[in-house]
Amino acid sequence: MSNKIRQGNSYLPVAWEYREIIEEQINKKSKGKIFYFGEDNKIEETQGTVIDMSEEKGTGMFIVMDTGVRIRIDRIITLFGKIGAAYDEYDAYANACMDCMGGYTEEELEDK
Numbered sequence: 001m002s003n004k005i006r007q008g009n010s011y012l013p014v015a016w017e018y019r020e021i022i023e024e025q026i027n028k029k030s031k032g033k034i035f036y037f038g039e040d041n042k043i044e045e046t047q048g049t050v051i052d053m054s055e056e057k058g059t060g061m062f063i064v065m066d067t068g069v070r071i072r073i074d075r076i077i078t079l080f081g082k083i084g085a086a087y088d089e090y091d092a093y094a095n096a097c098m099d100c101m102g103g104y105t106e107e108e109l110e111d112k
Helices: 016-028 086-094 106-110
Strands: 033-036 043-056 060-065 069-072 076-079
Touching: 016 043, 016 076, 033 086, 043 069, 076 086
Parallel strands: none
Antiparallel strands: 033 043, 033 076, 043 060, 060 069
C-alpha cells in the first residue's frame, strides 16, 4: 500500500460529519472518484471503493481503497462528489488573490 501524504504534513482532526460520510460510503460499497491533496500538496485523484477507515497512532486517520491506495482523511477534497475535510483549503486556492495584482506583472500595471 502506498501512503499518499508527505510525512512532514501534520494531521488535522476531522469533523464527525466527514467521518460519517466515509462510513456511509464504506457500508454502501460505493465506487467513484476521490480528489485529495497528495504528496507536496498536489491535487491527485483515485478511483475505486473505500474498503476501510482506520486510525494510525501519531499519523492520523486513513481510508484504504480496494486498489491499495491509502489517503489521510483530512486531505480529502471530495469523496464520490461529496465535500471532504480539505475542500475549504482547495477552495481557498481558487479564491486567492493573484499576488494582489489581478494577474498582471508590475510592468504591465505601470504602463497603464
